[in-house]
Amino acid sequence: MRTDDGHDLRHHGDAEVRGTGADLTDLAVNVRADTPPVWLREHIAGSLGGLAAYPDGRAAREAVARRHGLPVERVLLTAGAAEAFVLLARALKVRHAVVVHPQFTEPEAALRDAGHAVDRVLLREEDGFRLDPAAVPEDADLVVIGNPTNPTSVLHPVALITRLARPGRVLVVDEAFMDAVPGEREALAGRSDVPGLVVLRSLTKTWGLAGLRIGYVLAEPDTVAELERAQPLWPVSTPALAAAEACVSPRALAEAAHAAHRIAADRAHLVAGLAEFAAEGVSVAGPAEGPFVLVRAPGAAALRARLRERGFAVRRGDTFPGLGTDWLRLAVRDRATTGRFLQALDQALTSA
Structure with missing residues (x-):
C-alpha cells in the first residue's frame, strides 16, 4: 500500500532479503538471531500429534493471563500482532484515528484498508523522536503508538504514554519489542487502571517465530469480546498455541530476560562502532533501547546497495512516515557479526 506522499506502508524488512539469491547477513529483520531455541x-x-483436533486455546490464554497477572477475560490470542491491528481496524467504531509516527506501518495500513481516514502525528528528529502528548488531537478516539518504537528504538516513558489515555478513547500500545528491554521498563502490559488501554504483544521477535504467527492482545473485557467476534473460528493453530504457552513459562521468561541484557550490550557495541563514522555523516537516533538502531547516513539508498554487494541486508527507512531517504534501520546482532558489518560499512562509505 503506497500512500499519496509516497510511503509504501506494506514494505517490511523481509523484502530486503527475500528472493534475491544472494547469501546475505540479515540486519533488516528484527527477529532475534539463532532462534527459535532447540527446546522450543x-x-x-x-x-503436531494433536493436529487432527481443532485448536483449543484455553490453556495458552490462561498462561498468558497468569504471565501478566490479569484475568483471562482481558486476553485475546492472535495470529501475530499484525492480525490484532486488522481486528482493531475492522471491529472498532472509529471516528478519528491517529497514528504516532515514525513507527511500524501495519497499523495505519490496516486502518486504511478498513476504510478509515488516518491522521499522523510525526515525531521529530530534533526532539529525539520523543512523544509529545500535546501533539495528539484531543478529539482522537483511537491513538496508536509503539513502545519501544520500531524503527526509532525510542522507549517512551509510561508517564507520557498514559497522558494520552482518556474516557472514550482507545489507546493502542504496540509492545512487540518490550521483552527485549531489560526489566521491561516502561511496559504497560498487565495494567488495568488505564482507561481504553489496548496492549499488543508479539512472540515472534524474541523467539524467532515469525513463520508461526503468534501474539496477543491485552485489553478491557468488552474490547477483547468485540475483537474476538471479528476473528474467524480457530484463528491460532495448535503449534502456535503450544508456542504461546511455552514462551510465557518461567523458563522462557528467564531466558528472554537474559537475552535482553545481552542485546543491550551488543547494541552498545554497535552504537560505539557506528560513532567512528561520524566524520562521514553517520549518526544514530537515540538513545536506542530496542533490538535495532535507526541510523542516518547521507545517500543511504546507494549505501544500502553497496552494503548488499558486501553481503549485508539492511532495512531502508524512507518507507516509514516521518523519515526520508537518508535513514536505515539495523538489527542488533552479536559482536562478531557487528565487527564484520562495520568493516563492510567502512568499505561501502569509502567506495562512494
Whole structure:
C-alpha cells in the first residue's frame, strides 16, 4: 500500500532479503538471531500429534493471563500482532484515528484498508523522536503508538504514554519489542487502571517465530469480546498455541530476560562502532533501547546497495512516515557479526 506522499506502508524488512539469491547477513529483520531455541522447536514439534483436533486455546490464554497477572477475560490470542491491528481496524467504531509516527506501518495500513481516514502525528528528529502528548488531537478516539518504537528504538516513558489515555478513547500500545528491554521498563502490559488501554504483544521477535504467527492482545473485557467476534473460528493453530504457552513459562521468561541484557550490550557495541563514522555523516537516533538502531547516513539508498554487494541486508527507512531517504534501520546482532558489518560499512562509505 503506497500512500499519496509516497510511503509504501506494506514494505517490511523481509523484502530486503527475500528472493534475491544472494547469501546475505540479515540486519533488516528484527527477529532475534539463532532462534527459535532447540527446546522450543522440540516443544512445538511435540504438538503436531494433536493436529487432527481443532485448536483449543484455553490453556495458552490462561498462561498468558497468569504471565501478566490479569484475568483471562482481558486476553485475546492472535495470529501475530499484525492480525490484532486488522481486528482493531475492522471491529472498532472509529471516528478519528491517529497514528504516532515514525513507527511500524501495519497499523495505519490496516486502518486504511478498513476504510478509515488516518491522521499522523510525526515525531521529530530534533526532539529525539520523543512523544509529545500535546501533539495528539484531543478529539482522537483511537491513538496508536509503539513502545519501544520500531524503527526509532525510542522507549517512551509510561508517564507520557498514559497522558494520552482518556474516557472514550482507545489507546493502542504496540509492545512487540518490550521483552527485549531489560526489566521491561516502561511496559504497560498487565495494567488495568488505564482507561481504553489496548496492549499488543508479539512472540515472534524474541523467539524467532515469525513463520508461526503468534501474539496477543491485552485489553478491557468488552474490547477483547468485540475483537474476538471479528476473528474467524480457530484463528491460532495448535503449534502456535503450544508456542504461546511455552514462551510465557518461567523458563522462557528467564531466558528472554537474559537475552535482553545481552542485546543491550551488543547494541552498545554497535552504537560505539557506528560513532567512528561520524566524520562521514553517520549518526544514530537515540538513545536506542530496542533490538535495532535507526541510523542516518547521507545517500543511504546507494549505501544500502553497496552494503548488499558486501553481503549485508539492511532495512531502508524512507518507507516509514516521518523519515526520508537518508535513514536505515539495523538489527542488533552479536559482536562478531557487528565487527564484520562495520568493516563492510567502512568499505561501502569509502567506495562512494
